[in-house]
Amino acid sequence: MVVAPPRGPERAAAIRLASMTSAGLVSDERPRRALFKSLAYPQDSFSNVAIGIDPGRSCAAAAVADGLFIWYWSGECVDLPVTVESLIEDLAPSNVKIYVGLGPGGLEVIEMLGLDRISVYGVPEEGSTSSPFHPPLGLVEAINDEHVLAALTIAYKGLSSWPRRA
Numbered sequence: 001m002v003v004a005p006p007r008g009p010e011r012a013a014a015i016r017l018a019s020m021t022s023a024g025l026v027s028d029e030r031p032r033r034a035l036f037k038s039l040a041y042p043q044d045s046f047s048n049v050a051i052g053i054d055p056g057r058s059c060a061a062a063a064v065a066d067g068l069f070i071w072y073w074s075g076e077c078v079d080l081p082v083t084v085e086s087l088i089e090d091l092a093p094s095n096v097k098i099y100v101g102l103g104p105g106g107l108e109v110i111e112m113l114g115l116d117r118i119s120v121y122g123v124p125e126e127g128s129t130s131s132p133f134h135p136p137l138g139l140v141e142a143i144n145d146e147h148v149l150a151a152l153t154i155a156y157k158g159l160s161s162w163p164r165r166a
Contacts (some may be wrong), residue, residue: 033090035137039070049093051084052155054125055105060147063087064155072148077105099158101125101150113164123157125150 006149011157028034040046046065054060059080063071073083100110103125110120 004087010155030090033092036065036070036091039068039100040065044093045092047094049088049091049096050155050158051087051096052151053080053084053098053100053109054147054150054154055101055103055109056147057105058103058147059109060145060151062148062152062155063091064152065091065093068153072151074145074148077112084113097121097158099123099154101154121158122152123154125154129144 017046028037036046037044049063049065051061051063055077060073060074061072061080061084062069071087073087075083084098098113098118098120100106100113100120100122101124102122106122106125110122113120
């Protein structure tokens with residue numbers, strides 16, 4: 001089976017990961033965890049992770065780690081708890097907070113997450129679809145999903161008081 005090389009931002013991350021892995025700097029048996037380690041390098045993991053969730057008929061989520069947009073997901077809300085827990089396990093951050101938009105379905109998503117060891121906060125959803133945070137590098141065109149962009153805005157709203165990575 002032949003696998004096509006990644007394109008766009010995924011290609012840059014894959015090249016960075018490949019060069020760091022070959023130099024012996026980053027390794028892990030789980031590929032996504034190895035990718036996150038390479039993005040957090042020279043630290044072993046990210047310090048602060050904010051996960052924004054845009055609830056509704058379906059859910060969207062986005063993660064910002066130390067100020068860097070690193071992950072997004074869109075799917076059925078029932079799949080969200082397992083997806084978020086898997087992400088957090090692969091990121092292994094020092095500090096993680098989850099921000100859920102308090103629009104339709106927001107309280108249900110907070111209950112569904114049921115995470116004991118992680119702080120979950122409800123945040124106002126107003127204006128999240130027409131984000132005041134103009135995503136860099138053409139993310140609006142690359143993602144092309146207003147709910148993912150809303151989740152990213154919700155994450156940035158929560159992250160706004162945290163220190164940024166230099």
